[in-house]
Structure formats: C-alpha cells, structure tokens
Amino acid sequence: MTSTTAPLLELEALRKEFGGKVAVDDVSLTVREGETLALVGESGCGKTTLTRLLLRLLEPTSGTVRFDGTDLTGLGTAQMRAVRRQMQVVLQDPYSSMNPRLRIADIVAEPLVTHDPQARGRRGRAYARQRAGELLVAVGLDDTILDRYPHEFSGGQRQRISIARAIGLEPRLVVLDEPTSALDVSVQARVLDLLADLQQRLGLTYVFVSHNLAVVQQVADRVAVMRGGRIVETGTAHQVFTAPAHPYTRQLLDAVPVPDPTKARRPRRSLPGEPAGAAAARTGAREGTA
Structure with a gap:
C-alpha cells in the first residue's frame, strides 16, 4: 500500500566517509508510514551503509536522519535507546545473526x-x-x-x-536487508507473503534492501535506485519498472534474467563516462560479436 501520511523517516543530505573515501554521498529520502520503500543497486553501491546510517548504527559524516520528526543525529544514548524500540532490522543471513x-x-x-x-x-x-x-x-x-x-x-x-x-517490540519501521537472497525461490515466496501479511496486520513500514528486481517489483510501493553512494532515481514501483528515467536504472532492468534470452535480446547500454565496450564486457560478450 502507498501511504499519504507525513514521512515517518526523512534522510537529508546524508554523507558517510571511511578514511577519506565516500560511501554515501548527499542522500535525501523520505519513507512514509505504512509503505515499502525498496533500495536497489549493485553490490558495493552503499545500500547497507545507508541502512546502518538510518538506524544510527553508524554516525554520519554530515546530514540528518529524522524519525517521526525527531533528529536522531542529535540524540544521546538514553534517548536513542527509547527510539530503537520503534526501529528493527532483519538481516540477510539469519544464522549469522543468531547466537x-x-x-x-x-x-x-x-x-x-x-x-x-x-x-x-x-x-x-x-x-x-x-x-x-x-x-x-x-x-x-x-x-x-x-x-x-x-x-x-x-x-x-x-x-x-x-x-x-x-x-x-511492535516497531513502526523494519529494515529488511536482503531478507530472501539466501533462500530458495519457493521459500522466498512464502517469506515475502509473511512480510506482506505482517505489514497489513501490524501497520509496519519497510525499507527493503535488495538487488533482486523481480522481488522488488513484487513488494515495493516506491523504489530508490542507488549507484556509487548516490540516489540516482526514485519513483513509484510502477514508474521505475515501466518508464525508468536514469540510464543506470534501465541497465539494471536490462540485466534481469528472462525465460528465453534468445527470443528477448536486450541492448547492452553504456552509462555516461564508461569506456567503450564496458556494457558488452558486463554481459560476457565481446564488442562487435553477436
């Protein structure tokens, strides 16, 4: 469902550096109560770092994180402890997250x-x-x-x-960091159905991190596309999947597997600033070959 209420979570000009290298750069996002915002992008683009910043498991180099109108970056330990009841996370590998x-x-x-x-x-x-x-x-x-x-x-x-x-703890926000990527496809479907049911029954808000666009298309109300630490496109799931505006988003969609690739060839797109032949190299084909 798509909510029309005020934002539950607001990120403004968020930036994170590690040893002088920028992992998250000038990210601004809103997440409305009751919706599912999917954060997508290739490995290493900064998705997990961004979720740790919004949960305040990492301190930002600059920028603000507001939860229900409260600036989390200014809270002390005791105040943040109270907020953590309302913000929970489900990680990719459930076994490694359990003692x-x-x-x-x-x-x-x-x-x-x-x-x-x-x-x-x-x-x-x-x-x-x-x-x-x-x-x-x-x-x-x-x-x-x-x-x-x-x-x-x-x-x-x-x-x-x-x-x-x-x-x-009956949280309001749950961050789902690749929650189905380690599961078989049939098990993925059942877990996704469970998450949808819990969202409806408990009024949960989800930030759903994934590189699986097929899953994202199934669960998301809105999508934010991340590349190189920046958000390059946001929109409703319908907008992003049917009329992507950014070349990188179109490239991600082109990479989604199809049942019979011989009957559904897709153009290999290059992004601005890439060397010639880079798109072909990513698909395992040499430039100039069929």
Whole structure:
C-alpha cells in the first residue's frame, strides 16, 4: 500500500566517509508510514551503509536522519535507546545473526529483555517466554520449538525466527536487508507473503534492501535506485519498472534474467563516462560479436 501520511523517516543530505573515501554521498529520502520503500543497486553501491546510517548504527559524516520528526543525529544514548524500540532490522543471513548457543526462546525474547522492564529478572522470564511463543506462532512456526537451537532449522525457518524477533517490540519501521537472497525461490515466496501479511496486520513500514528486481517489483510501493553512494532515481514501483528515467536504472532492468534470452535480446547500454565496450564486457560478450 502507498501511504499519504507525513514521512515517518526523512534522510537529508546524508554523507558517510571511511578514511577519506565516500560511501554515501548527499542522500535525501523520505519513507512514509505504512509503505515499502525498496533500495536497489549493485553490490558495493552503499545500500547497507545507508541502512546502518538510518538506524544510527553508524554516525554520519554530515546530514540528518529524522524519525517521526525527531533528529536522531542529535540524540544521546538514553534517548536513542527509547527510539530503537520503534526501529528493527532483519538481516540477510539469519544464522549469522543468531547466537548458536542460545535457545530460540532466548533469541526471540532478547529485544524484550533489553527494552521491556516487564521481561526482566526472575518474574519476567515467564512473560518473555510466553511472548516469544506468541511471536513464533505469528510468523507461522510452533511454540514447541522454544527450547531448540538455530542449527536445527532450515534457512526459511531461521528467517521466520529473525522476523519474530524483529516484531517483538511492535516497531513502526523494519529494515529488511536482503531478507530472501539466501533462500530458495519457493521459500522466498512464502517469506515475502509473511512480510506482506505482517505489514497489513501490524501497520509496519519497510525499507527493503535488495538487488533482486523481480522481488522488488513484487513488494515495493516506491523504489530508490542507488549507484556509487548516490540516489540516482526514485519513483513509484510502477514508474521505475515501466518508464525508468536514469540510464543506470534501465541497465539494471536490462540485466534481469528472462525465460528465453534468445527470443528477448536486450541492448547492452553504456552509462555516461564508461569506456567503450564496458556494457558488452558486463554481459560476457565481446564488442562487435553477436
């Protein structure tokens, strides 16, 4: 769904440098409550760095991040801790984001124990465990798995556990960093359906990071295309996929696999400033060959 409400998240002239090298350069974006904004681009373009900046897991070199009107870059530790309840993240590899020595009950309840006084101490254990079981059921799993360990589950099941952990504090914004790229196609579809259902039921806002344009076309309300640390194009998903304005966006769309490439040849486009033959080299063809 596309929301017409005021922006929940606003990035203004955001810049991040590492050792004098610019990773994110002059990025301005808005994300409205209830929508899914997809952030797309090739590996190394700055997508993950940008999400870490908006979550304030990294400090920007310059620029501002506003969440629900509050400038996060000016908040102290205690103030930022309160905001973090409303901003959660689901990472690409669910196994690496879980402590393999913890039981599922402790993994799902970890944000509750950190942020909710009701879940702390001896008296809080029963509440945290009950809540963890409810969250697992909400993502299509069974609460009988609470005492098992991450290695006992498939990739799709682990990603559902990660999602359960992310929604435990009833956040308003969830950053999904390549949440389906490590999954089989059939499992991807079920996880995407789950995310859509949770968004509708819980009123979540998503920033969906991906390089898979087929997935983006399925889930996004709006799309922001990133190249070399900059946003080169934004628009509704329909606009970007049917009438891309930037040459780089058109190049990304040209690279999407088609069922029979011999019947759907696409032109190899060069971008401004690229050396001659660069587009051909990216497709594995030599310049001048068919």
